[in-house]
Amino acid sequence: xxxxxxxxxxxxxxxxxxxxxxxxxxxxxxxxxxxxxxxxxxxxxxxxxxxxxxxxxxxxxxxxxxxxxxxxxxxxxxxxxxxxxxxxxxxxxxxxxxxxxxxxxxxxxxxxxxxxxxxxxxxxxxxxxxxxxxxxxxxxxxxxxxxxxxxxxxxxxxxxxxxxxxxxxxxxxxxxxxxxxxx
Numbered sequence: 001x002x003x004x005x006x007x008x009x010x011x012x013x014x015x016x017x018x019x020x021x022x023x024x025x026x027x028x029x030x031x032x033x034x035x036x037x038x039x040x041x042x043x044x045x046x047x048x049x050x051x052x053x054x055x056x057x058x059x060x061x062x063x064x065x066x067x068x069x070x071x072x073x074x075x076x077x078x079x080x081x082x083x084x085x086x087x088x089x090x091x092x093x094x095x096x097x098x099x100x101x102x103x104x105x106x107x108x109x110x111x112x113x114x115x116x117x118x119x120x121x122x123x124x125x126x127x128x129x130x131x132x133x134x135x136x137x138x139x140x141x142x143x144x145x146x147x148x149x150x151x152x153x154x155x156x157x158x159x160x161x162x163x164x165x166x167x168x169x170x171x172x173x174x175x176x177x178x179x180x181x182x183x
Contacts (some may be wrong), residue, residue: 001073001181002005002103002182003025003075003076003077003078003101003102003103004022004027004030004077004078004102004103004104004105004179004182004183005077005079005093005097005102005103005104005105006023006077006078006079006080006081006104006105006106006107006179007080007082007090007094007104007105007107007160008020008022008079008080008081008082008083008084008107008109008125009084009085009090009106009107009108009109009154009155010081010083010108010109010110010111010142010166011083011085011109011111011113011140011143011144012087012116012120012136012139012140012143013114013116013119013120013123013136013140014109014116014166015109015111015169016081016082016083016109016164016177017034017081019107019109019172019175019176020032020034020079020081021177022172022173023079023176023179024079026180027077027079027176027179027180027183029075029076029077030076030077030078030079031070031074031077031078032079032081033063033066033070033078033079033080033081034061034081034082035063035081035082036068036081036129037121038059038062038063039059039128039129039130039131040128040129041062042056042058042059042062043128043129043131044128046058049109050131053116055081056131057102059104064067067080067104071097071100071102078102080093083143084106084141084145085147085152085153086151086152087151087152087153087155087159088151089151090106093164094159094160098163103161103162103182104160104161104162105160105161105162105163105164105179105182106155106159106160106162106164107164107165107166107175107179108154108155108162108164108165108166109165109166110154110165110166110167110168111142111166111168112150113140115168117137117140120135120136120137120140122146123136123147135159138183144162145183152161162178162179162182164178164179
């Protein structure tokens with residue numbers, strides 16, 4: 001059986017989670033792995049274990065455990081719902097999944113910044129997942145400053161087996177359909 005890993009790439013409030021949940025409903029035998037869920041879990045139940053500065057190693061350890069289980073103990077397609085904006089990090093993940101026999105798909109969210117700002121303004125999303133920033137405005141500001149510096153670059157077609165781009169909400173259903181057709 002052909003297994004897929006679908007990795008979202010995009011800034012905060014670009015629609016990655018909405019897309020991942022919609023894809024999970026339509027792609028039989030798939031699972032969404034979303035680090036925001038792990039951050040919220042840690043914040044709710046294990047706040048005293050969260051590092052005050054530096055990398056959130058406990059969140060990454062939880063994610064790695066879930067990924068390992070999904071890869072080795074199930075036959076599920078994996079939907080990685082994170083920002084995945086760092087090219088080096090993306091390539092490391094793609095290499096891992098390709099070595100496990102997965103077909104790798106990147107879904108890049110190129111939503112205009114003004115729409116992201118509107119979404120943040122109208123959002124009721126909890127900021128409890130945030131550890132370094134206190135608002136999603138701060139997160140977006142940092143992401144805008146980082147864009148196209150160092151390894152924070154948009155994916156290109158050579159990185160994975162497939163690359164799809166979502167520029168607005170109207171693209172979601174057609175991209176989901178194209179992904180389903182790859183199976």
